[in-house]
Amino acid sequence: MTAVDEIKIGGMGASRRRVEDNRFIRGKGNYVDDIVLPGMLHMEILRSPLAHARIRSIDASKAWAMPGVRLVLTGETMAARNLAWMPTLSYDTQAVLATDKVRFQGQEVACVIADDPYIAKDACEAIVVDYEPLPVIVNPTQSMADGAPLIRDDKENQPNNVIYDWEVGDKEGTDSAFAQADLVSKIDLHYPRSHPSPIECCGSIADFNRATSKLTVYLTTQAPHIIRAAVALVAELPEQMIRIISPDIGGGFGNKVPVYPGYVASILASILLERPVKWIEDRTGNLISTGFARDIYLHGELALRKDGRILGVRMNTTADHGAFFSDAQPSKFKIGLMHSAFSCYDIPNAHLLARGVYTNKAPGGVAYRCSFRVTEAMFFQERMVQAAADDLGMDQAEFRRINFVRDDDFPHRTPWGFLTDSGQYGKCLDVGLEAVGYQDFLMEKEEAAKRGRLLGIGISTMTEPLGAGNSREYDILGIKMFDSAELKIHMTGKALLRTGAKSQGQGHETTWAQIVAHELGIPAEDVLVEEGDTDTAPFGMGTYASRSTPVAGAAVAMVSRKIRSKARKIAAHLLEISEEDVEWELGRFYVRSQPDRGVTIQECAVAAYSNMPDGMEPGLENVAYYDPPNLTWPFACYIVKVEVDPATGVWDVLRMVAVDDCGVRINPMIVEGQIMGGLTEAYAMANMQFITFDAEGNCIGSNFTDYLLPTAWETPGFELHEVVTPCPHHPIGAKGIGECAAVGGPAAFVNAVMDAVKGSGVRNIDMPVLPDRVYEALQTGQDISGAPPVKM
Amino acid sequence: MMKLRFASPEMLVDINEIPDLDYHRVDDDGTIRVGAVCRHADLERSSLLDTRQPTMAAAAPLVADPIVRMRGTLVGSVCHADPQGDWASVMTALDASIIAQGPNGRRSIAVRDFVLGPFQNALAFDEIAVEAVVPTPRGMPAGGYLKLERRVGDYATVGVAVAIDRVGSQVGRAGIALTAVGPATIAADAAAQKLTGRPLTADNIGEAAELAAEAAQPKSDHRGSADFKRQMVRVFTSRILTGLLRSEEEAA
């Protein structure tokens, strides 16, 4: 007997086809809106048409009178139960249903619960709300202006619209670095407001059973356990009586992390009516009210030496958080992980000032395919780096190379205090430059310029902190950010694995089984993976911030090792030798001196239930809670070639090359799928995807005819390459990957367009780099700001 | 419109089941007739349009997206009278008419009179549009349609329809119409006039493009500034005509 073949059993490194696909390709997925409960009612939300207005009165009498209407909820109803406001993830409060004022267009004002959704919508239209319009604020400049209207007049000790001022880094050291600089490169940028927009909108079905006092909620959530705790606190229900079930999720990307007013209202409605209440958001509701992303301004400065070395960095950011500060982020960091910028560069001095302000826009600052503002950090970093290279007149690839942290310099302390774990930055860049034919392209570009054609090449290189997080530094509302896995090996050697994470398309049902296969030699197809039911899954923090593989995946490895450790004792018993003489190879224990004498893991499983050693607890089950020692630090290099049409401002991607180092790849097929998805979102953000506002606070981008997502036609083809630097502190050497391309990609596209047009003297065009912005920049030689309000 | 509850009609008549309205054909004299239930997708796949009406052939694949084109119709699009609609421009450039039918019989309304304003058409409440008619060309039809859209299915930021009929080396008739640069479809007649009765040259193409840009009445919005949109009209008009000139030169 020998060890089992790991690839054959679907272990690490196998591009195993996905288990979950079996139901999705048959149309047999089970998404929230697919669930029908007996006696279920339907809820719709009436939203504010105005961005800022006092509510004089709400008359819902006509709605109440309509046949089929069961309940109308307003702020008043909620306030009577102390539910008009709820706490946010960032220690602020958010209105569930407006009582005093509406503070953004689309804010929830009333809910109707009726026999079917069409009636509920009819009844919403019959509700008459008398508004007194107030002045509207749509950007930080307006927000901070003298005499600006106070948005949060509900809060005590809130004299103006500033939410926080936060500072990190060494100001003095940085000042002296700038004093010594040969050149200071400066740039102002805006990362526009965007929205994750999974194709499935948010929704819930609340089912309160008066007889058992149990509340079951089916929810589109990426973090069911957190929601359970939140519901327990907000609704003041005992936590054991709350069951959150997150069934199949039609994409999340951060949109499905927060608690939304619709969830809370549907829960209250179910409690009041004692019937299941379903709320399925429409796309407009999704886009104008739930978890937007980004909307941060930067003034950035780099202190440079003539030879290209960066001596210091200053970042001054202003975040537009909308009407309620409800960002999903670690409690300690007011602007998320913005200070992870420049982690791949060896920079001695850095200083960051961050300010957050209220505006009359939707709240929620979610980390859209992003670890808590890492996307903005890396975008700012790579735009600053390219501008600096241009200011120095230096090749952009070379400028990066000489400032990279060297391979032998790990672990490396970043200027803002993170500890990066490993990487081969120069190698990744080389692989990318080679693949794209960098030197040839530079010549081609020069030739093309002679004939009036504008070609450009953009590079983005970055390492980002993935896998929140170690519990010393990372918590959300005080809850430490560990994760969990529970593994039950049945008597026949088959297994059931549950984790505290929640897949939204990442393929956990497939990859978690591969980790078990890798650790125990049990074929992946023998391992059933379940997630998303708080009554059965071990407590975990959910899936976002690319944390599943770094944290929950590590927990799967650790629980498998606990199982193996017990199985070893059983094996010693079965082999009638002492435990020290037992050796392990994949799937099998054997006698060190007689390798052909051994027992399989499956034989150990049988024995755990039928023939365990004296004094041993029966069974082969365990649970592991994994608190990572550090974040994982994947690296990526993205290179884009574009051609800009100077007459129209339209740009086309000629080639896109991606080099990703995410450590050991569990399932290469799935990893590549994640990268291509991220690159597409990067392209989308650079090219078309943004939410803006007019001066009255009307949301422009409230449906898919204005908020544009790329189709198969525009989306460029991607060429993927890999470098593998195993993570030194992760049990299986893996790093996060879900977000890298969406985080690092946008700067590559923008840098490419800027490279093409820089001859005109333009240094920046804000995203999305729309044709009209490019055209105007080429005409005027001026930078183009994308800050709202949009010019009408 | 109804799903977003911008419109909640009390009564809606479905004309899809009316038999024999799904045709598009070319009469012996070259007149093109498109029935009210002929889908965009049918026009996109038509073997007739490539040679008999190139402006329509160019526009058909650019309307909405491939699935929407399976249900949407040319006549419906003109009736919808969206200033961002593609077909109204193409039909205007072609001097086409809509045939309306009601209890008092049929009448023909020129598309430029049919579209009254944004989302308003000239149909009486008891009439339906049954057919679009593109008149007999006065020569060899040529033309094109260009549209700036950021992705498939996006509304036009700007669209330009150009249709000319060639008589020998002369332009016998010309029509230019603009999408999404005014409160309704714009007929750029002065620009078309510049081309009529003489050969296409780089000079008169430039003049026509300039006049088309002048005819545009764009407004700045999140799709682009008024200046930019006017520039797109200029570029697209010029590019379509230059393409025609080039193919003419290649043929010669």
Next chain:
Amino acid sequence: MTSLFREVTPGTAEEIPVREITVTVNGQRRSAVVEPRLVLAHLLRQGFKLTGTHTGCDTSNCGACTVLVDGRPVKSCTMFAVQADGHEVMTVEGLAGPSELHPLQEGFKEEHGLQCGFCTPGMMMASKALLDENPSPTEDEIRWALSGNLCRCTGYQNIVKAVMWAAGKLDGETAEVQA
């Protein structure tokens, strides 16, 4: 439970404003009484319990609700149920044969053409319409034909491969039949 639709045996009279319709869904004749404003997607999902057809937007952009009506791909959120009266509708649930998957279903799994799975039914139905019309499409033809369907997860590259895979398999099957 709801006034919007109720499956009935044909011939039952109902008061205005509902209408009785008969639709052939995945080869099976089914009748229902519906309000005229009910959209086809909701009839399929809530009325006929065929929840494989999804809805993802309000503006006919996302294509998650794509089904075949008389063989042509249609966004079923943009068609009233009454308009399907007397017509044939095919949904994702009708793709597979009694014992085996449709090559498109196999292709999507084989080439990792899906992640969250929400757009997948619409993508597969649009792909089926393409392959019915054009059995060996190029990459550009596939991208063009699927440009009315949005996917947020995959970046489309693997969806294109999945359709290619299916085309290859269907071609092989045709060859076998001919041989």
